[in-house]
Amino acid sequence: xxxxxxxxxxxxxxxxxxxxxxxxxxxxxxxxxxxxxxxxxxxxxxxxxxxxxxxxxxxxxxxxxxxxxxxxxxxxxxxxxxxxxxxxxxxxxxxxxxxxxxxxxxxxxxxxxxxxxxxxxxxxxxxx
Amino acid sequence: xxxxxxxxxxxxxxxxxxxxxxxxxxxxxxxxxxxxxxxxxxxxxxxxxxxxxxxxxxxxxxxxxxxxxxxxxxxxxxxxxxxxxxxxxxxxxxxxxxxxxxxxxxxxxxxxxxxxxxxxxxxxxxxxxxxxxxxxxxxxxxxxxxxxxxxxxxxxxxxxxxxxxxxxxxxxxxxxxxxxxxxxxxxxxxxxxxxxxxxxxxxxxxxxxxxxxxxxxxxxxxxxxxxxxxxxxxxxxxxxxxxxxxxxxxxxxxxxxxxxxxxxxxxxxxxxxxxxxxxxxxxxxxxxxxxxxxxxxxxxxxxxxxxxxxxxxxxxxxxxxxxxxxxxxxxxxxxxxxxxxxxxxxxxxxxxxxxxxxxxxxxxxxxxxxxxxxxxxxxxxxxxxxxxxxxxxxxxxxxxxxxxxxxxxxxxxxxxxxxxxxxxxxxxxxxxxxxxxxxxxxxxxxxxxxxxxxxxxxxxxxxxxxxxxxxxxxxxxxxxxxxxxxxxxxxxxxxxxxxxxxxxxxxxxxxxxxxxxxxxxxxxxxxxxxxxxxxxxxxxxxxxxxxxxxxxxxxxxxxxxxxxxxxxxxxxxxxxxxxxxxxxxxxxxxxxxxxxxxxxxxxxxxxxxxxxxxxxxxxxxxxxxxxxxxxxxxxxxxxxxxxxxxxxxxxxxxxxxxxxxxxxxxxxxxxxxxxxxxxxxxxxxxxxxxxxxxxxxxxxxxxxxxxxxxxxxxxxxxxxxxxxxxxxxxxxxxxxxxxxxxxxxxxxxxxxxxxxxxxxxxxxxxxxxxxxxxxxxxxxxxxxxxxxxxxxxxxxxxxxxxxxxxxxxxxxxxxxxxxxx
Numbered sequence: 001x002x003x004x005x006x007x008x009x010x011x012x013x014x015x016x017x018x019x020x021x022x023x024x025x026x027x028x029x030x031x032x033x034x035x036x037x038x039x040x041x042x043x044x045x046x047x048x049x050x051x052x053x054x055x056x057x058x059x060x061x062x063x064x065x066x067x068x069x070x071x072x073x074x075x076x077x078x079x080x081x082x083x084x085x086x087x088x089x090x091x092x093x094x095x096x097x098x099x100x101x102x103x104x105x106x107x108x109x110x111x112x113x114x115x116x117x118x119x120x121x122x123x124x125x126x127x128x
Numbered sequence: 129x130x131x132x133x134x135x136x137x138x139x140x141x142x143x144x145x146x147x148x149x150x151x152x153x154x155x156x157x158x159x160x161x162x163x164x165x166x167x168x169x170x171x172x173x174x175x176x177x178x179x180x181x182x183x184x185x186x187x188x189x190x191x192x193x194x195x196x197x198x199x200x201x202x203x204x205x206x207x208x209x210x211x212x213x214x215x216x217x218x219x220x221x222x223x224x225x226x227x228x229x230x231x232x233x234x235x236x237x238x239x240x241x242x243x244x245x246x247x248x249x250x251x252x253x254x255x256x257x258x259x260x261x262x263x264x265x266x267x268x269x270x271x272x273x274x275x276x277x278x279x280x281x282x283x284x285x286x287x288x289x290x291x292x293x294x295x296x297x298x299x300x301x302x303x304x305x306x307x308x309x310x311x312x313x314x315x316x317x318x319x320x321x322x323x324x325x326x327x328x329x330x331x332x333x334x335x336x337x338x339x340x341x342x343x344x345x346x347x348x349x350x351x352x353x354x355x356x357x358x359x360x361x362x363x364x365x366x367x368x369x370x371x372x373x374x375x376x377x378x379x380x381x382x383x384x385x386x387x388x389x390x391x392x393x394x395x396x397x398x399x400x401x402x403x404x405x406x407x408x409x410x411x412x413x414x415x416x417x418x419x420x421x422x423x424x425x426x427x428x429x430x431x432x433x434x435x436x437x438x439x440x441x442x443x444x445x446x447x448x449x450x451x452x453x454x455x456x457x458x459x460x461x462x463x464x465x466x467x468x469x470x471x472x473x474x475x476x477x478x479x480x481x482x483x484x485x486x487x488x489x490x491x492x493x494x495x496x497x498x499x500x501x502x503x504x505x506x507x508x509x510x511x512x513x514x515x516x517x518x519x520x521x522x523x524x525x526x527x528x529x530x531x532x533x534x535x536x537x538x539x540x541x542x543x544x545x546x547x548x549x550x551x552x553x554x555x556x557x558x559x560x561x562x563x564x565x566x567x568x569x570x571x572x573x574x575x576x577x578x579x580x581x582x583x584x585x586x587x588x589x590x591x592x593x594x595x596x597x598x599x600x601x602x603x604x605x606x607x608x609x610x611x612x613x614x615x616x617x618x619x620x621x622x623x624x625x626x627x628x629x630x631x632x633x634x635x636x637x638x639x640x641x642x643x644x645x646x647x648x649x650x651x652x653x654x655x656x657x658x659x660x661x662x663x664x665x666x667x668x669x670x671x672x673x674x675x676x677x678x679x680x681x682x683x684x685x686x687x688x689x690x691x692x693x694x695x696x697x698x699x700x701x702x703x704x705x706x707x708x709x710x711x712x713x714x715x716x717x718x719x720x721x722x723x724x725x726x727x728x729x730x731x732x733x734x735x736x737x738x739x740x741x742x743x744x745x746x747x748x749x750x751x752x753x754x755x756x757x758x759x760x761x762x763x764x765x766x767x768x769x770x771x772x773x774x775x776x777x778x779x780x781x782x783x784x785x786x787x788x789x790x791x792x793x794x795x796x797x798x799x800x801x802x803x804x805x806x807x808x809x810x811x812x813x814x815x816x817x818x819x820x821x822x823x824x825x826x827x828x829x830x831x832x833x834x835x836x837x838x839x840x841x842x843x844x845x846x847x848x849x850x851x852x853x854x855x856x857x858x859x860x861x862x863x864x865x866x867x868x869x870x871x872x873x874x875x876x877x878x879x880x881x882x883x884x885x886x887x888x889x890x891x892x893x894x895x896x897x898x899x900x901x902x903x904x905x906x907x908x909x910x911x912x913x914x915x916x917x918x919x920x921x922x923x924x925x926x927x928x929x930x931x932x933x934x935x936x937x938x939x940x941x942x943x944x945x946x947x948x949x
Contacts, residue, residue: 057835065831068824071793072842081793085761088791106685 009049009119012042017112020105032102033094039108040090043083043115050074050122063087070122079121086114133357133661134159138178140657147178151650158364158650165368169643194744194870196775198276198284202239202809204291207232209267209807217797218278219860220744220870221817222771224786225779227801232809236801237749237779241328243273243287243301244318262296266807273301280744281867287313318742324351325741326732330749334728338716342701345731349702350693352735353665358658362696365654369647372640379630379637383409386626393619398561400433401620405627414634423624423631433560434620437613439553440562445606446575446599447546451591454543458588461536465584473529480522483515540584543591547578562612568605571598655696666693672734679769680726680762685709686719691731725751726759733766737774744870745775752782760788768794773874790820795853817857818942821850822935829931841922843931847938848919852883854942855890862893862949883920890945908944915941 016038019031047066048059054073058066067087071080089111093103103111137159141147146155153175157168167173196218203211207230214236216223227233241247263271272290279285282305289301302310326348337345390396390406397403405422408415489495490507497504550572557565575598581587670691677688689705704715704727719727729751736746748767752760764785767776778785789796795817803809815823825846829839856877863873876895880886885895891904905913915937 055835055838057833058838061831061834065828065834068828069838069842072845077793081791084793085788085791088787 009042009046012038012045013112013115013119016042016108020108020112032108035108036090036093036103036111039112039115040087040094043087043090043118046115046119046122047083074121076121079118082114083118086111086118090115130357136661137657140660141178144653146653149649151646151653152178154365154368154646154650155361155654158361158368158654162364162367165364169368192740192742193280193282194742195277195279195285196864197240197745197747197777198278199274200236200240201272201274202232202235203273204264204267204269204271205239205273206235206262206264207803207807208235208239208809209264210809211272212809212811214799214801214811215813216775216777217857217861218775219857219864220771220773220775220874221857222767222789222794222796223775223777224789224796224798225777225801226783226786226798226814227779227781227803229781231781231801231803232807233779233781233801234749235809237328237330237747237777239273240275240747243275243289244313245322245328246297246301263291263294264807278864280864280869283865283867285316321742325736325738325743327736327741327743327745328747328749329729329732329736329751331725331751331753334725334732334751335721337728337732338724343698345702346693346695346700349666349669349731349735350662350700352669352738352740353662353693355658355662355665358654358661359696362651362654362658365647365651369644369651372644372647375633375640376637376644379633382626382630382633383414386623386630389626390623393623395616395619398433399616399619401616402623404432405623409627414638416631416634416638419627419631419634423628434613434616436553436557436560437609437616439551440557440609441606441613443551443553443602443606446595446602448595448599451546451595451599454539454546455588455591455595457539458536458543458584458591461532461539462584462588464532465536468529468532471525471529473526473533476522476526476529480519480526483519483522487512487515487519536584540582540587543584543587544579544581546591547576549576549579560612562605562608564601564605564608568601571601574598658696662693666691669731669734669738673730676733676766677727677730679766680730680759681723686713686715686723688715688727688730722759725753726763729763729766733770737770744773745777746770747777747779749779750781751778752780752785760784761792764788764792764794768792768796771796773870795820817853818850818939818946821846821853822939822942825850825935825938826932829935839931843934844919844922847915847934848883848922850938851916851919851942851945852886854945855886858890858945858948859886883916887916887945891948908941911937912941912944 016035019035019038044063047063047070050070050073051057051059051066055069058069067080067084070083071077074080137155138147141152141155146152154165154168156178157165157173157175164173168175197216198218199213199215201211201213202208212232214225225233225236270290272288274286274288277285277287284306286304287301288304288310289299291299293299301313303313303316304310337348387406387409390402390409393399393402395402396406401422405419408418408422489499490512496507498506550569554565554569554572558569571594575594578587578590578594581590673691674688681688685708687707687710689707690703691705692703694701694703706713706715706718708718715727716724729748733746736743751763767778768789770776780786786798789798797816798814800812800814801809825843828834828842828846831839859877860873863876864870876889877886880889880895884898884901887901887905888898889895892900902913902916905916915934918934919938
């Protein structure tokens, strides 16, 4: 996965959103999980991009570690908390749980918005 | 009525110009109480016109000392057998009590609720058998509830209830302060507040609040607004008006009853007294004065039938004896006159005069011859004698004649005196329906014709022919009048009695009618003012509810635009202005069950956390049920926000809330409840804010291949935050236990966020003694000082082993701080 290009995170989130907007026959039934995976990748890419600028090497560590360190580096515990929460929600949705219903369109939109928020919150680092 | 509300009312009376209205005084009296209004309306109490107050700065809402929960102990109650204690941190903060369904966690929530309120919402909706099953089956030794509460400014209170029987209502809840005797819980004066600010929310209750209809929701929301006071005044005014309505209605009914009684009488349309009474009783306003005159007999006397009858009755019957005398007299004088017929008194007198002159002439002139007829020598001595004799006779005849004439005239005069015209009363009484009146009047008129008769003879004849008939007719009339008068008096007497009895009530009713108008105006004004005050008071709650809703709704397409209270009495309701994707909709129709719960929670979190509430805790039982996963983040944030100023205890079987709190990095203590066989319930603390932070630090420190410096920068930050959390927790606990007010403690903490003063507060109880912090830490141990310094420096360049050690020593230091008295 390319994570050294700051546009990738946004692109991935854009794909996720477009899956939601126009579902074609070939994506039918698959789109919620696909959108979840795209959004999670978008978040992870954003973090990796952030760390490659802020603390090179950390992008290679577990996402949990990256999320734990985000509050300290970004100086924004609330953003880190939201990132943590949405990452957990996306991860949970990405895996198959026999008794859980797939996320609704509204839930997905909410998660995308949170990912967007994290993208924007970490952007200044790579624009430096 | 609170002085603030009274001031508000007076201000509005003056502001709207209503203070100039007469009914403004009724409102002021009603503000006092029912008796004052009654006294004012009776006129026994003077109320002076309100005058503008000096403008005073609005007083901020005062917070009464608040209670936090330190522990809940449950024994033999619901799911808990052997006594078990749930220890809580008394002070603001979020505590999650997690446990599977049936683990017994709800027994703590229900236990606390029952202990304080004597009720439990969840059971009250259940059948009796369910309620009766409150006792734990596995524990027959005893049943008791116990809670330790920490009250600001007062210290610890023990609230207990022990049952000796299986009756849930048995036993009394007592409250005990250290060093004083136990008292009934009622002595705390919390009863009203427990309803008004209800610090217990359960899943069932949240659901039903919206299901039970708009008035239930209205009542639940409006109780915090202190609207009872407003409603009380409304009721006082309405009662006063209704009492007067009843007074008027009663008087009216009685008037109608009297009217009907009159209408049923046979003379109702005839007897003018009855007609007048009936007229005075009918119509929109009664003629009280006329009725008073009627019953007191002071009516316009001449026109009233009964007075006519009275006068008829008073007519003197014809004087038959007098008439007979008069007739006899007339006839007698007439006889004398007849005997003197041919005799003329004047002629006799003239003749006598002539003879006297002749005698005088003869005497003076000594004449012998008659100077008239010239017959010589007739004037002799014998002539003189004869003439003298004749002259005397003539004089006597004249006198007798005059006397007879005079007697006759007197007899006629006397007779005519008896023949007077019929009295006008007879003519006036024509309408009384007296059967004998026409005949009496005719006879009397005929009798009276005698007045024009000059002749004694004719007059005597007239009297003689009329007297019997006339006397009989008048006697008959008087007889009838007497009976008629009696009849009318008999009809009138009960009517007069009824009117007399009714008059005082009628006078009251007339006054009441005027007051009803005033009271109606007062009520209308009050209604308007109540709605205004209600809206003013509800505004902050509605605002906060909207804020909570927006936090909870997250991705709901249902937007809540406004919440309002509307209507009164049967039409009271809560309005929820809702739009779905921008289109207005009916809130309860378009919301999902989960959204309804979120909405109920939005409405009741603000209520339970109002500054006026004496409870600083909030117990929420199972709020996550039927809530969409995505809404849980909002819920966690709403609880965490509330927990900044309140002790929020959330009982949940759903670990999603726990997870969301953890992921979002929200500060919370998590307590696990598990239940083993035979209702042995175990409580253990799973995590708290300090260990959460240290766990995170450990996770970072343990991460392999972390770039150099990252852990050294991140970990000390977590450790410092953990130590600060321990400091804050310690300061809160200590100061609240000492009786300080929560506001002051929070202010103190907010003013001392830096590590050094915070540590001074925690270790030395004085934020100014920062220079003593390091010596104090050194006394605890060199490790403590090192740990503090490392954390404070904010980054650490050592090995990862050192970091592990830093985390552990931070935990140790946090524990030391927490142990500080």
